[in-house]
Amino acid sequence: MPVQKIEKSDFLLRCWVVFHRNGYHNTSMQDLAKATGLQKAGLYHHYPTKQLLMESVVQYALEQFRSYTLSVAHDQSLPIEQRFEKMLRRQRRLAMIERQGCFFANIALETGRDEFFNKMLLGALDEWTDALSMLYGYFYDPEQARKEAQRLIMEYEGAVVFYKLTGHEQYLEDFVQRSVHAFPATSLTTANTSLGI
Amino acid sequence: MPVQKIEKSDFLLRCWVVFHRNGYHNTSMQDLAKATGLQKAGLYHHYPTKQLLMESVVQYALEQFRSYTLSVAHDQSLPIEQRFEKMLRRQRRLAMIERQGCFFANIALETGRDEFFNKMLLGALDEWTDALSMLYGYFYDPEQARKEAQRLIMEYEGAVVFYKLTGHEQYLEDFVQRSVHAFPATSLTTANTSLGI
Amino acid sequence: MPVQKIEKSDFLLRCWVVFHRNGYHNTSMQDLAKATGLQKAGLYHHYPTKQLLMESVVQYALEQFRSYTLSVAHDQSLPIEQRFEKMLRRQRRLAMIERQGCFFANIALETGRDEFFNKMLLGALDEWTDALSMLYGYFYDPEQARKEAQRLIMEYEGAVVFYKLTGHEQYLEDFVQRSVHAFPATSLTTANTSLGI
Amino acid sequence: MPVQKIEKSDFLLRCWVVFHRNGYHNTSMQDLAKATGLQKAGLYHHYPTKQLLMESVVQYALEQFRSYTLSVAHDQSLPIEQRFEKMLRRQRRLAMIERQGCFFANIALETGRDEFFNKMLLGALDEWTDALSMLYGYFYDPEQARKEAQRLIMEYEGAVVFYKLTGHEQYLEDFVQRSVHAFPATSLTTANTSLGI
DNA sequence: TATGAATGAGCATTCATTCAT
DNA sequence: TATGAATGAATGCTCATTCAT
Numbered sequence: 001m002p003v004q005k006i007e008k009s010d011f012l013l014r015c016w017v018v019f020h021r022n023g024y025h026n027t028s029m030q031d032l033a034k035a036t037g038l039q040k041a042g043l044y045h046h047y048p049t050k051q052l053l054m055e056s057v058v059q060y061a062l063e064q065f066r067s068y069t070l071s072v073a074h075d076q077s078l079p080i081e082q083r084f085e086k087m088l089r090r091q092r093r094l095a096m097i098e099r100q101g102c103f104f105a106n107i108a109l110e111t112g113r114d115e116f117f118n119k120m121l122l123g124a125l126d127e128w129t130d131a132l133s134m135l136y137g138y139f140y141d142p143e144q145a146r147k148e149a150q151r152l153i154m155e156y157e158g159a160v161v162f163y164k165l166t167g168h169e170q171y172l173e174d175f176v177q178r179s180v181h182a183f184p185a186t187s188l189t190t191a192n193t194s195l196g197i
Numbered sequence: 198m199p200v201q202k203i204e205k206s207d208f209l210l211r212c213w214v215v216f217h218r219n220g221y222h223n224t225s226m227q228d229l230a231k232a233t234g235l236q237k238a239g240l241y242h243h244y245p246t247k248q249l250l251m252e253s254v255v256q257y258a259l260e261q262f263r264s265y266t267l268s269v270a271h272d273q274s275l276p277i278e279q280r281f282e283k284m285l286r287r288q289r290r291l292a293m294i295e296r297q298g299c300f301f302a303n304i305a306l307e308t309g310r311d312e313f314f315n316k317m318l319l320g321a322l323d324e325w326t327d328a329l330s331m332l333y334g335y336f337y338d339p340e341q342a343r344k345e346a347q348r349l350i351m352e353y354e355g356a357v358v359f360y361k362l363t364g365h366e367q368y369l370e371d372f373v374q375r376s377v378h379a380f381p382a383t384s385l386t387t388a389n390t391s392l393g394i
Numbered sequence: 395m396p397v398q399k400i401e402k403s404d405f406l407l408r409c410w411v412v413f414h415r416n417g418y419h420n421t422s423m424q425d426l427a428k429a430t431g432l433q434k435a436g437l438y439h440h441y442p443t444k445q446l447l448m449e450s451v452v453q454y455a456l457e458q459f460r461s462y463t464l465s466v467a468h469d470q471s472l473p474i475e476q477r478f479e480k481m482l483r484r485q486r487r488l489a490m491i492e493r494q495g496c497f498f499a500n501i502a503l504e505t506g507r508d509e510f511f512n513k514m515l516l517g518a519l520d521e522w523t524d525a526l527s528m529l530y531g532y533f534y535d536p537e538q539a540r541k542e543a544q545r546l547i548m549e550y551e552g553a554v555v556f557y558k559l560t561g562h563e564q565y566l567e568d569f570v571q572r573s574v575h576a577f578p579a580t581s582l583t584t585a586n587t588s589l590g591i
Numbered sequence: 592m593p594v595q596k597i598e599k600s601d602f603l604l605r606c607w608v609v610f611h612r613n614g615y616h617n618t619s620m621q622d623l624a625k626a627t628g629l630q631k632a633g634l635y636h637h638y639p640t641k642q643l644l645m646e647s648v649v650q651y652a653l654e655q656f657r658s659y660t661l662s663v664a665h666d667q668s669l670p671i672e673q674r675f676e677k678m679l680r681r682q683r684r685l686a687m688i689e690r691q692g693c694f695f696a697n698i699a700l701e702t703g704r705d706e707f708f709n710k711m712l713l714g715a716l717d718e719w720t721d722a723l724s725m726l727y728g729y730f731y732d733p734e735q736a737r738k739e740a741q742r743l744i745m746e747y748e749g750a751v752v753f754y755k756l757t758g759h760e761q762y763l764e765d766f767v768q769r770s771v772h773a774f775p776a777t778s779l780t781t782a783n784t785s786l787g788i
Numbered sequence: 789t790a791t792g793a794a795t796g797a798g799c800a801t802t803c804a805t806t807c808a809t
Numbered sequence: 810t811a812t813g814a815a816t817g818a819a820t821g822c823t824c825a826t827t828c829a830t
Contacts, residue, residue, distance in 0.1 A: 021310065022310075023220075023222060023307050023308075025220060025222040025223040026222040026307075028802075028803065028804080029803080029804060029805080030802080030803085030804095038811085038812090039811070039812050039813075040804090040805085040812090040813095041805090041806080041807085041811075041812055041813075041814090042810085042811055042812065044804090044805070044806080045810065045811065045812090048805095049804080049805085050804065050805090098310075099309075099310070100309075100310065101306060101309070105306060105358050106306045106307070108358055108361060108362050109298060109302060109303045109306045109307065109358065109361065110220050110223075110303070110306065110307050111220075112296075112297075112298070112361040112362060113218065113219075113295075113296070113297065118362050118363075121362055122362045122363060125358075125359065125362065147371075150359065151352065151355075151375075153355055154351070154352045154353075154354070154355020154356050154358070154359070154372070155348065155351045155352055155355055156351075156355065157351070157354055157355035157358050158348075158350060158351020158352055158353065158354035158355050159351050161302050161305055161306065161322075161351070161354050162322065162347065162351065164305060164306065164309040165305050165309060165315050165318055165319045165322065166315075166319060174344075175351075178348075225819075225820065225821080226820080226821060226822080227819080227820085227821095235793095235794075235795090236794070236795050236796070237795090237796095237821085237822080238794075238795060238796075238797095238822085238823075238824085239793075239794050239795070241821090241822065241823075242792080242793060242794065242795095243793090245822095246821080246822080247821065247822090415704065416704075417614075417616060417701050417702075419614060419616040419617040420616040420701075422823075422824065422825080423824080423825060423826085424823080424824085424825095432790085432791090433790070433791050433792075434791090434792095434825090434826090435790070435791055435792075435793090435826090435827085435828085436789085436790055436791065438825090438826070438827080439789065439790065439791090442826095443825080443826080444825065444826090492704075493703075493704075494703075494704065495700060495703070499700060499752050500700045500701070502752055502755060502756050503692060503696060503697045503700050503701065503752065503755065504614050504617075504697070504700065504701050505614075506690075506691075506692070506755040506756060507612065507613075507689075507690070507691065512756050512757075515756055516756045516757060519752075519753065519756065541765075544753065545746065545749075545769075547749055548745070548746045548747075548748070548749020548750050548752070548753070548766075549742065549745045549746055549749055550745075550749065551745070551748055551749035551752050552742075552744060552745020552746055552747065552748035552749050553745050555696050555699055555700065555716075555745070555748050556716065556741065556745065558699060558700065558703040559699050559703060559709050559712055559713045559716065560709075560713060568738075569745075572742075619798075619799065619800080620799080620800060620801080621798080621799085621800095629814095629815080629816090630815070630816050630817075631800085631801085631816090631817095632801085632802080632803085632815075632816055632817075632818090633814075633815050633816070635800090635801065635802080636813080636814060636815065636816095637814090639801095640800080640801080641800065641801090
C-alpha cells in the first residue's frame with residue numbers, strides 16, 4: 001500500500017496510533033490491518049514480522065519527534081528560554097494524545113526486557129538529551145548540562161506516569177512550569193508564559 | 198492451592214515475578230500455571246479471571262512495597278535523613294530485580310488506558326508520596342513537602358526508564374546520590390552513604 | 395443436602411428449572427450447584443454423574459406431571475369433558491413456565507439420539523397417552539381412543555413449537571379450544587369454558 | 592474453503608449434518624472442523640462466531656427445505672392431492688435422516704430461549720404454513736386453510752417426537768396416512784398411495 | 789455428609805504467519 | 810503488488826469429574 005512517501009508516512013502513523021493506544025503485545029496484526037485498510041497478508045508484504053513492522057513504527061515516531069520537538073532546540077529565531085519552553089510544551093502536548101503519555105517510555109517499559117527495541121528507544125532518549133543539553137549548555141558546563149537534561153527527561157517521564165494514571169493534566173502543566181522556572185535564562189527574562197505552541 | 202497464608206503469599210509472589218518479567222498482556226495463564234505449579238484450571242478455582250488475579254498480584258505487590266520500602270519512613274530508630282536514604286536504596290534495589298524497573302509504573306504505562314488497575318496503582322503512588330512527604334515535612338510546609346515527594350518519585354521513574362533501557366545501574370545510583378544530596382537534612386549531617394540496605 | 399423428602403424434592407425442582415431453562419447440554423454442574431446451594435462436589439455425593447442426576451430430574455418431572463396433570467383424568471368428582479379440559483389447561487400452563495414449552499419434548503429432541511433418557515421420556519408419553527385414552531375411551535373403542543390420545547399429544551407438541559418460537563400464547567389457547575370443541579362429550583354439554591384451573 | 596458455490600453448499604451441508612446429529616450446544620467447532628476438513632481457525636475465516644455459522648446453516652437448511660419440500664406445493668404437473676401427499680412424504684423422509692426428526696423444531700426447542708435463531712426458524716414455519724395453506728386453499732377459505740396447515744405441521748412435529756423417541760417409523764407413516772385421508776381432495780380421487788417419493 | 793482444591797480435556801476464539809493465486 | 814484462504818499454536822476460560830480432608 002505505501003507506494004508514495006506520503007502514503008508510507010500515513011501508514012506508519014496509523015500503526016503508531018494503534019500501538020500507542022494498545023501497547024505492543026496488546027496490538028494484533030488484525031488491529032493494524034483494520035487501522036490501515038490493508039489486508040493482514042498485505043502487511044506481511046511490506047514487513048516480514050510484527051516486530052520489524054514495530055521497528056519501522058518506532059523509527060517513524062522518532063523522526064516525527066525529531067522534527068516536531070527536538071528541532072525546536074535549534075530554532076535560531078527564538079531566544080534560548082523560549083526554545084526550552086516550547087520544547088516542553090510540545091512534549092506535554094504529545095503526552096496528551098489519547099492520554100497515552102510518552103510513546104518511547106511506554107514501549108521501553110513494556111518490552112525493555114527483550115532488548116529488541118532498546119537500541120532505537122535509547123537513541124531517542126539520547127537525541128532528546130542532546131537537544132536539551134545544547135540549551136542547558138548556554139549556562140552550564142557540558143557535563144552538568146547533560147545531567148540537567150537527563151534529569152528533566154526523568155521528571156517528565158515521572159510526571160507522565162502520574163498524568164496517565166489520574167488523567168489530571170495539572171501534573172504535566174506543573175512539570176512545565178517548574179522546569180521553566182528553574183531554567184537559568186528564565187530568571188533574567190520575564191513573563192513569557194504562552195507561546196504559540 | 199493457597200490454603201495457608203504462607204502458600205498464598207508464595208503463590209502471589211510467583212505470579213508477580215512472571216507479570217513483572219513479561220508484562221500483563223504478554224503473560225498467559227499458562228505461564229502462571231507453570232510458574233506456580235498449578236494447572237490452568239486450578240488458577241481459575243482461586244481467581245475468576247486473569248484480570249482479577251492480576252488485581253490480587255498488584256495488591257500483594259503494594260503490601261510488599263509497604264512493608265519493605267514505605268515502612269522505613271516511620272522507622273523511629275533512624276534519623277530522618279537515614280530513613281530517606283534507606284528508602285531510596287530500597288527503591289533502587291527493587292528496580293534492579295531482573296532489571297525490570299518499577300512494577301507499578303510498568304503496569305501503569307501498559308494498562309493505563311483501560312483504567313482497571315489505575316485506582317490501585319494510583320493508591321501505590323499516593324502512599325509512596327505520603328511516606329516521602331512525611332520525611333520532607335520536617336523541612337518544608339506540607340504543600341511543598343508533597344511537591345518534593347512527587348518530584349522525587351517522578352525522577353525515580355524517569356531514572357528507571359534510562360536504567361531499564363541501558364542496563365546501567367549508574368542511572369539509579371546517580372538518582373540516589375543526587376536526591377540524598379539535595380535532601381535538606383543531609384547538609385547538616387555528614388557521611389552516611391552506605392547503610393545496610 | 396437432600397436429607398428429607400421435602401428437601402430432595404426441592405433440590406430436584408431447582409435442578410429441573412435449570413435444565414428446563416438451558417437444556418441438558420447447555421446446563422453445567424456449576425449452574426446446578428449455584429441453583430441448589432450445594433457445592434459442585436456435593437452434587438456428586440448424591441449423583442455419580444450429570445447424566446444420572448438428569449435421570450432423577452426427569453423421574454421427578456414425570457412424578458410431578460402425574461400428580462398435577464395426569465391425575466385429573468381419574469378425578470371422579472368431575473364429568474369426563476371437564477376432566478379433559480382441565481388436563482389440557484394444565485398442560486398449557488406447564489408449557490408457559492418461562493415460555494419453555496414441554497420439558498419432555500425438549501429433552502427428547504435434544505438428546506433423543508443418545509437414547510439414554512429415551513425410555514423414561516417415552517414412559518412419560520405413554521402414561522400421558524393412557525390417561526387421555528381413558529377419557530376418549532368413553533366415546534371410542536380402545537384402539538381409536540388411543541389414536542385420538544396420541545394425536546392430541548402430537549398437536550400439543552406442535553402447538554408448543556409455535557408458541558415457543560413466537561411467544562404467542564394464542565397457539566396454546568387455540569389448541570385447547572379446538573381440542574375441547576372436538577372432544578365428543580362437549581357437543582352434549584354447554585358453556586364450560588373456565589374451570590378453576 | 593467455500594470458494595465456489597458448490598463448495599460452500601457442501602461445506603454447509605456437512606455442518607448441517609453435524610448440528611442436526613448433535614444439536615447446537617453439543618456441537619463443537621472442533622466437530623465442525625473435522626467434518627469439513629478445515630482447521631478450527633479456518634472456520635473463523637468464513638464465519639466470525641459459532642452462532643453466525645449456525646445462522647448460515649439454518650439459512651441453508653431452509654433453502655434446501657424450500658427446494659426439496661415446499662416447492663412441491665407449486666408443482667403444476669401434479670394434481671393437488673398428489674402434491675399434498677408428496678410433500679408429506681418428503682417431510683417424513685427428512686425426519687428419518689439419522690432418525691433426527693425435524694431440524695427446525697430441534698433447534699427451536701433447544702435454543703428458543705435466547706431468541707437468536709427464532710426469527711429464521713419462525714420464517715421456516717411460516718413458509719411451510721404458506722405452502723400447505725395454498726393447497727388447503729382449494730377447499731377452504733383462506734383463514735380456515737391456514738389453520739388446517741398449522742394443525743398439520745403441529746401434528747407432524749408431535750409425530751416426530753414419538754418417532755424420535757421410539758424409532759418406530761410407523762408414527763410418521765400413520766401421520767401421513769391420516770393426513771392424506773383427511774385431505775379434502777382425497778375423498779374424490781382414489782388409490783394414489785405411493786408416489787415416487 | 790460435605791467441601792475446597794485440583795485436574796485433564798475441552799471450549800470458542802485469536803494469534804502471527806504462510807501461501808497459492 | 811496484493812489478497813483470500815488457510816493453519817498450528819496459543820489465548821482466556823469452562824467442563825465434568827476426582828479426591829483428600
